[in-house]
Amino acid sequence: MQVRHQDLLRERLALLMDNHKIADVVFVVGREERDFPCHRMVFAAQSKVFEAMLYGGMKEAHTREIPLPSITPRVFSLMRCYMYTGCIDIEPDDVFPVMAAADQYDLSALKRECGKMAHECINSENVATALRESSMMREHWLTSECLKFIDQNASAVVESDAFLDLSEEDIISIMQRDSVVSEEIDLFQAVVRWGKFQRQRMSQLEAEDKVPALPVILKSILPHIRLALIRPSDLINIVKPTNIISIETLFSVMAYHVTPENVDHHGVMYQPRQKPFIVQGALEHWGYYGAGVRQFTYLPKPERGAEATDNKSIVYLGKCEDNAGCRYTVSDIPAGTYYVWVCCIDLPHSLKCRSYGSWDNFPACWVGESDGSLFLVPTWIRSQPQKLPAGSHTWKFGSKPDGGFFTIGWAQFIFTTNPAFEPVAGHLYNM
Structure with a gap:
């Protein structure tokens, strides 16, 4: 019943907004000087700025036409609709202009609604705009969310x-x-x-x-x-x-x-940037000649293995066994430059073996070759850096550049964005 009463109130207020006969003030908006007949009481009840303007000692309190040159007719129309009905339906491009207007005229409820909409539509192209606007309007929670998005x-x-x-x-x-x-x-x-x-x-x-x-x-x-x-x-x-x-x-x-x-500091910052990620992915294994496909999904881990570490730049760990090629897919990965450390242990034979690793359809950026003795102990080799856009990406590992079969018996991977990170030589991490 309460919801129904709210709907009826909105309908009646919407009718009031369109009833120009009883309007007692006309806002002349923007450079276009477009007229908006309105009602003083509605505006003054929701905004201290409009209350002072319409009922205070300012000259606008004694005139019917009030110029608002600093706001566009489109933004004013959206703001007026919210003031009469409590509802707003705006396009993403209008969110920040309306939010700025709400800040200018002290419409805190509308400002909060716009902040929520801005947060929902943040992307790489508009987050800088969102940061600038939220900083100017001192919307600290939105500023914090923008900075977190920029981090990744x-x-x-x-x-x-x-x-x-x-x-x-x-x-x-x-x-x-x-x-x-x-x-x-x-x-x-x-x-x-x-x-x-x-x-x-x-x-x-x-x-x-x-x-x-x-x-x-x-x-x-x-x-x-x-x-x-x-x-x-x-x-x-x-x-x-x-x-x-x-x-x-x-x-x-x-x-x-x-x-x-x-080395003395001399004003130079040496502190590494920490890059914590939590991502989920799947590791697919193939047996000989593609037979017996097995899939494993690991739980996300913010740090390498189960070991305690201060290095939070590790994205994820994966491993493949049993003379297989593998693909490791990570979802919702942030944009950045990625390195893959691969640790191999060769099968107990003297044959030469070569393996490749690559991201998506990029050329191979990791190549390891053994004469049968090199990988008898854990040997870490780092890939060339690969810049990846945000999204889902697949690391392919095998004896062919496209991730085909390989003859190494065991391998472990570390995905990181930290160019300075190095795994402990001869050491495997607890998966």
């Missing part, structure tokens, strides 16, 4: 156009996080791209000699880039040519790569 999809997010519109504070918030899943060199290049965009925007408003240099624009952000996580080759070939990192700092980082235990 950073590689795609930093390449979006919306990333360039983030504030310096938002960029720093991202770079400060230990849980960002991305190659550090990609974060560095994204920050440089952001800085160049800001400089280009400034040059449209100021004379060239008054526009700050790139190192000045990035002065507050660069200390949060963890240069020590960048490979020496990338430091030389990518970072140094930008001329935004001092030679002294680069020398300190290069020295760290040689003797990490003997």
Whole structure:
């Protein structure tokens, strides 16, 4: 019965919204100056801003027509509908403009509804916009959710156009996080791209000699880039040519790569980014010549095996046995650069054997070869890095580049996004 009463109330309020004969105020909205006949009481009852405007000491309290030039007719129409009926049905592109209007006019209930909708439709293309808007409106819970999404999809997010519109504070918030899943060199290049965009925007408003240099624009952000996580080759070939990192700092980082235990910090961050993932997948085994297909689904594990470890960069562990080829599928994997460590133990024979590993339809990025003695003890070999977009991906392992049969008797895998991670030599992990 209560639900029915609510429906009747909404219907009557909707009729009131369309009854222009008894309207006592007209909002003239946007540059188009479109007229919206409304009722003062409805607006004042739900918004302190409108209450002050319509019944306070402001001049709008004594005029029939009130201009609202800073809001578009479309956004005002959606906001008005919510104020009369308590319901709103908007397209994803309208969520943030309506949310900003709700913030401007102190419509907290509408603002919360828009925040929920924004959270539901977040993706790699719009999360930067969501972060910017939620930060400006101090919607801390939505800001937190945006940052969590960026953690797992950073590689795609930093390449979006919306990333360039983030504030310096938002960029720093991202770079400060230990849980960002991305190659550090990609974060560095994204920050440089952001800085160049800001400089280009400034040059449209100021004379060239008054526009700050790139190192000045990035002065507050660069200390949060963890240069020590960048490979020496990338430091030389990518970072140094930008001329935004001092030679002294680069020398300190290069020295760290040689003797990490003997290097002073000098303002350089050496702390690794932690990359925790929990993913589910299936490992399929084939017997000789494809006979006897067996499937195994392992429970998700945030860390390697059942062992205690401080390294949270492990995605998942899988293993295959019994002279088989295998495919390992992970679902909903975040975008990032992945490495696969493969540990093999050869069959007790002296034959040469070769095995390959590859992601999806990419070329083989792992090759292991044995003369019959190399894999008698656990031998870990790391794959070449492979950039993967967000989604489901399959690791194929076998004696052919496409994941066919192989002659290794036992193998174990570690999937990780941490280029610095190394398994313990000669050690197998408890599955």
